[in-house]
Amino acid sequence: MSTFVLLTITGLGLGAMYFLVASGLSLIYGLMGVLNFAHGAFITVGAYLAWWFGDQIGGGAGTRLVVGGALGIAGGALVAALVELVLIRPLYQRPIEQVLVTVGLALALGALVQGIWGADPKPFPVPSWMIETTTILGASVPNDRFVEIGIAAAVLVGLTAFLRYTRFGLVIRAGVENRGMVSALGIDVRRAFTIVFALGGALAALAGVLSGVYFSVVDPTRGTSLLIFAFIVVVIGGFGSIGGSAVAAVTVGLIQQYANYYASSGTGDLAVVLLLAVVLLVRPSGLAPRVAH
Amino acid sequence: MTPALSVGDLHVHLGESHVLQGISFDVPAGGVTALLGRNGVGKTTTLRALMGLVPRSRGAIALAGDDVSRLATHAVVRRGVGYVPEDRDVFAGLTVEENLRLAERSGEPRYELVHDLFPELRERAGQRAGTLSGGQQQMVAIARALLNENSLLLVDEPTKGLSPLLVTDVAAALERAAELTTILLVEQNLQVVQRIARDVVVLDAGRVVHAGPAEELLADQEHVRRLLGVHGGTR
Numbered sequence: 001m002s003t004f005v006l007l008t009i010t011g012l013g014l015g016a017m018y019f020l021v022a023s024g025l026s027l028i029y030g031l032m033g034v035l036n037f038a039h040g041a042f043i044t045v046g047a048y049l050a051w052w053f054g055d056q057i058g059g060g061a062g063t064r065l066v067v068g069g070a071l072g073i074a075g076g077a078l079v080a081a082l083v084e085l086v087l088i089r090p091l092y093q094r095p096i097e098q099v100l101v102t103v104g105l106a107l108a109l110g111a112l113v114q115g116i117w118g119a120d121p122k123p124f125p126v127p128s129w130m131i132e133t134t135t136i137l138g139a140s141v142p143n144d145r146f147v148e149i150g151i152a153a154a155v156l157v158g159l160t161a162f163l164r165y166t167r168f169g170l171v172i173r174a175g176v177e178n179r180g181m182v183s184a185l186g187i188d189v190r191r192a193f194t195i196v197f198a199l200g201g202a203l204a205a206l207a208g209v210l211s212g213v214y215f216s217v218v219d220p221t222r223g224t225s226l227l228i229f230a231f232i233v234v235v236i237g238g239f240g241s242i243g244g245s246a247v248a249a250v251t252v253g254l255i256q257q258y259a260n261y262y263a264s265s266g267t268g269d270l271a272v273v274l275l276l277a278v279v280l281l282v283r284p285s286g287l288a289p290r291v292a293h
Numbered sequence: 294m295t296p297a298l299s300v301g302d303l304h305v306h307l308g309e310s311h312v313l314q315g316i317s318f319d320v321p322a323g324g325v326t327a328l329l330g331r332n333g334v335g336k337t338t339t340l341r342a343l344m345g346l347v348p349r350s351r352g353a354i355a356l357a358g359d360d361v362s363r364l365a366t367h368a369v370v371r372r373g374v375g376y377v378p379e380d381r382d383v384f385a386g387l388t389v390e391e392n393l394r395l396a397e398r399s400g401e402p403r404y405e406l407v408h409d410l411f412p413e414l415r416e417r418a419g420q421r422a423g424t425l426s427g428g429q430q431q432m433v434a435i436a437r438a439l440l441n442e443n444s445l446l447l448v449d450e451p452t453k454g455l456s457p458l459l460v461t462d463v464a465a466a467l468e469r470a471a472e473l474t475t476i477l478l479v480e481q482n483l484q485v486v487q488r489i490a491r492d493v494v495v496l497d498a499g500r501v502v503h504a505g506p507a508e509e510l511l512a513d514q515e516h517v518r519r520l521l522g523v524h525g526g527t528r
Contacts, residue, residue: 174384174395181382185396186370
């Protein structure tokens with residue numbers, strides 16, 4: 001029982017990170033039709049900026065994590081907004097070029113991070129209380145898992161409220177369905193594109209910070225590995241759906257953990273790919289397609 | 294008097310196809326001008342080009358004398374243009390109330406007017422637009438365009454696919470709207486045209502082939518048959 005509880009909470013923690021990455025990716029594709037392969041780079045940039053700022057600030061691990069994390073998230077949003085304004089905006093209506101640019105950007109930003117800070121993992125500031133464990137139904141669960149799950153749940157509630165109750169959320173939900181018609185109602189949909197890209201960058205950077213807490217280190221490949229599973233989550237959840245992404249992220253995180261333990265180590269990734277194949281065969285448009293909610 | 298809309302030598306290419314081949318026409322201020330023609334002659338493309346929803350290759354578009362030919366879609370709309378697209382394009386996942394709220398621009402939204410014209414929309418405010426009938430969706434599409442004080446409405450085949458009863462309702466709503474604003478109407482139903490249009494512009498193969506008073510054209514059955522391939526008042 002205790003093993004199952006530990007696996008479940010660890011899977012939920014992993015799912016929390018997948019959700020944070022996938023929600024931004026999903027909104028960007030749903031609203032703008034941009035398949036953003038550079039999204040992983042926002043994760044890496046956010047994590048490294050958080051680590052670097054924390055290092056510059058000094059003080060206790062908690063201070064470095066909170067202040068560095070906030071600056072890392074702001075940095076991720078800023079980089080994403082600049083990418084949209086400078087590189088993506090001139091390429092709307094040209095999807096092939098968009099893919100090439102975002103793939104190139106992912107490689108370039110990854111190389112830039114390695115060039116500046118090296119390829120070796122950097123120790124991430126994690127407060128001692130997060131490393132300590134809490135016993136639940138006999139399972140000793142590291143406290144950071146609760147932080148990751150709590151933050152992702154808060155983001156899910158916040159994003160849902162933002163989409164449902166604000167005018168800007170209304171614009172995004174409508175734009176996911178038909179962005180041409182949104183323009184035809186007198187709304188400058190390009191402004192929405194920049195803000196959604198920045199929001200996606202901030203969420204990716206937040207995932208980068210939480211992955212630093214989860215693994216206790218940051219490394220230049222973190223973004224790429226999280227991005228692959230985030231793409232799977234988005235496909236399973238349905239492009240443009242925040243609720244779909246949340247359900248799919250939790251499912252993928254749990255399946256990975258259960259398969260790795262109950263089948264054999266390494267089969268978690270295979271199980272996720274099998275799940276993806278089943279969803280593509282049975283419900284190709286995902287669990288909740290093309291409606292932002 | 295300056296026309297509400299003036300189009301000069303407008304060309305549009307879609308892929309390899311030269312859809313609009315230098316059309317020019319004026320829409321006088323007030324009343325309804327109908328844009329007619331057989332299927333595929335470029336009527337919908339004309340409206341989409343005026344809105345900036347398809348790229349204009351060249352040509353001039355002026356709203357009450359102001360050039361808008363280089364403006365993006367949202368900027369054209371903010372100059373006082375309302376658009377009712379051919380396929381209604383309501384946001385299926387949003388409620389009726391959200392569809393209308395999204396259309397609100399600066400100034401006082403005219404909910405009283407749209408609820409007076411379409412009382413059903415008030416009753417169905419909380420219903421998702423995707424679950425409405427075709428006629429109800431058309432009401433939402435027209436209501437969105439009427440919500441703001443526009444100087445020009447571009448309305449694309451509002452009666453397409455509707456039952457005869459609903460066609461009458463929609464025609465009555467447009468007639469009432471025409472008292473408040475100028476309308477450029479694409480319409481296949483010549484009875485509706487006869488009822489509400491003051492002027493007509495006829496397109497054929499991407500060119501304007503006739504422009505003048507509606508009454509004059511519709512009175513000449515042979516001319517109607519030659520230009521539109523139908524008999525006046527029969528469709």
